[in-house]
Amino acid sequence: STNDSKSTSKKKVVAVVGGGLVGALNACYFAKRGFQVEVFESREDIRQAKIVKGRSINLALSHRGRQALKQVGMEDTIVSKGIPMHSRMIHSLNGTQSPIPYGKKGQYILSVDRANLNKELLSAAETYSNTKLNFAHKLLNWSTETGAMTFLRADGAKEEIQADLIVGCDGAFSAIRKQFLRQSRFNFSQTYIPHGYLELTMPPINGEFAMKPNYLHIWPRNTFMMIALPNLDKTFTCTLFMPFDEFENVTTGDQVIEFFQKYFPDAIPLIGADALKRDYFCLPAQAMVSVKCSPYHLSDKCVLMGDAAHAVVPFYGQGMNAGFEDCLVFNEIMDQLNEDFSAVLPEYTRVRVPDDHAIADLAMYNYVEMRSHVNSKWFLFRKYVDNFLHIIMPRTIIPLYTMASFFVIHLTPIYSTFNMILSLYYCEGF
Numbered sequence: 001s002t003n004d005s006k007s008t009s010k011k012k013v014v015a016v017v018g019g020g021l022v023g024a025l026n027a028c029y030f031a032k033r034g035f036q037v038e039v040f041e042s043r044e045d046i047r048q049a050k051i052v053k054g055r056s057i058n059l060a061l062s063h064r065g066r067q068a069l070k071q072v073g074m075e076d077t078i079v080s081k082g083i084p085m086h087s088r089m090i091h092s093l094n095g096t097q098s099p100i101p102y103g104k105k106g107q108y109i110l111s112v113d114r115a116n117l118n119k120e121l122l123s124a125a126e127t128y129s130n131t132k133l134n135f136a137h138k139l140l141n142w143s144t145e146t147g148a149m150t151f152l153r154a155d156g157a158k159e160e161i162q163a164d165l166i167v168g169c170d171g172a173f174s175a176i177r178k179q180f181l182r183q184s185r186f187n188f189s190q191t192y193i194p195h196g197y198l199e200l201t202m203p204p205i206n207g208e209f210a211m212k213p214n215y216l217h218i219w220p221r222n223t224f225m226m227i228a229l230p231n232l233d234k235t236f237t238c239t240l241f242m243p244f245d246e247f248e249n250v251t252t253g254d255q256v257i258e259f260f261q262k263y264f265p266d267a268i269p270l271i272g273a274d275a276l277k278r279d280y281f282c283l284p285a286q287a288m289v290s291v292k293c294s295p296y297h298l299s300d301k302c303v304l305m306g307d308a309a310h311a312v313v314p315f316y317g318q319g320m321n322a323g324f325e326d327c328l329v330f331n332e333i334m335d336q337l338n339e340d341f342s343a344v345l346p347e348y349t350r351v352r353v354p355d356d357h358a359i360a361d362l363a364m365y366n367y368v369e370m371r372s373h374v375n376s377k378w379f380l381f382r383k384y385v386d387n388f389l390h391i392i393m394p395r396t397i398i399p400l401y402t403m404a405s406f407f408v409i410h411l412t413p414i415y416s417t418f419n420m421i422l423s424l425y426y427c428e429g430f
């Protein structure tokens, strides 16, 4: 069925640059409001392409992200294809597995397939008669004076496009954001962390999941960490996080087995020694970057959302959830301020920057803590204490992860508490 909307002749044109997770969701939001939406995505249509290489294969979707999907009627579609993870499963060096619940019964996070999520959101955007998806359109540059955008098409031709509003959803290395860097009073920081990641697949055993499926499996080994999220085809996608220096030390199949024997022995038979040796060298380890910037807008013309505005390290599992929440918050402000871009854009920056910066800082803090302190004992200890305190003082002590993943409140108040802890942490000279 097509979503017919009010006549679009008088409605403004919104150009969404980037057809990834946030761009595709944003297209649904703007189309639902009756704007003429044009999405420009540099890649080919992934619904026709075979594989999407180089991106994490599955992701954890939590409450914040679900609320944003719900607003455009996509929650049930996505949740129905997600696998609930009610608890973490902490793998100790001796092979012991210890479950720790994420919260009460209804509080779980979902493992969702990235490519499928992107396809579902693109198709949802396309159901609106006032949406057009333009694939193989790579933004080369845009003018802050005229708002004219220049795209490079697959046939090598250049196309110039105008729009009433430009929404930069083109990811951590955003081309839209380049023009912001030339503006006075634009703040920008980018940090690559010394860790990289690579993904391995854990196949089913006799047609069944190799491990218990409704868990976020975690192997915390201080410097090294591995996680495994379940997929609908009964495989797990394992993500190994390790400093690039260490990746460089492991160059032969035997060294891979030796490394896993030392840190993740229980995973060897589950992934399979031969598959491990092969998959480990399939793709080079990918880098992880943290990008923070402000403001998120440029006059009444352009606004950044998702990783284009705030790329976070994945040690909190909240990057996509924060980007989805950007769409929800922007939409709420559009209602409050009657779609007046000259008022909506600055208000979006005022409301959203503190929360997104808090999530970026929390993710980096988690990374620093996990790589220096967190082995299985410490992980279990921390989570038992967090959960115990939450049980005896439910409204006073809410674990940060619980707050970020299950409670729809602005992170800033927590952030101030967190900031206090952080200053203690640093002044203790940990």
Ligand SMILES: Cc1cc2nc3c(=O)[nH]c(=O)nc-3n(C[C@H](O)[C@H](O)[C@H](O)COP(=O)(O)OP(=O)(O)OC[C@H]3O[C@@H](n4cnc5c(N)ncnc54)[C@H](O)[C@@H]3O)c2cc1C
Pocket (backbone or CB within 6 Å): 017, 018, 019, 020, 021, 022, 023, 040, 041, 042, 043, 056, 058, 059, 060, 061, 137, 138, 139, 140, 169, 170, 171, 172, 173, 174, 175, 197, 239, 305, 306, 307, 308, 314, 317, 318, 319, 320, 321, 322, 323
């Ligand atoms: C290893 C890893 C694990 C992660 N795990 C989680 C998790 O568990 N939970 C979670 O919430 N988040 C997770 N994330 C974060 C999540 O992947 C990102 O936050 C999310 O993909 C951001 O979506 P986006 O649409 O803003 O950017 P992207 O997904 O990067 O999409 C940007 C799109 O813009 C297109 N594009 C780029 N440049 C141009 C251009 N010049 N012109 C036109 N199009 C362009 C790209 O092709 C792409 O389609 C993880 C990230 C990594 C790296």
Ligand SMILES: Cc1cnn(-c2ccc(OCc3ccccc3)c(C(=O)O)c2)c1-c1ccc(Cl)c(F)c1
Pocket (backbone or CB within 6 Å): 060, 088, 216, 218, 225, 226, 227, 241, 314, 315, 316, 317, 318, 366, 369, 370, 374, 378, 379, 382, 383, 401
């Ligand atoms: C993909 C995804 C979704 N959520 N999380 C996540 C992140 C951190 C967490 O705790 C931090 C902590 C544990 C123990 C002590 C201090 C802090 C928890 C938790 O509480 O279970 C869950 C991840 C994730 C991503 C990468 C790594 Cl390496 C990882 F382990 C998990």
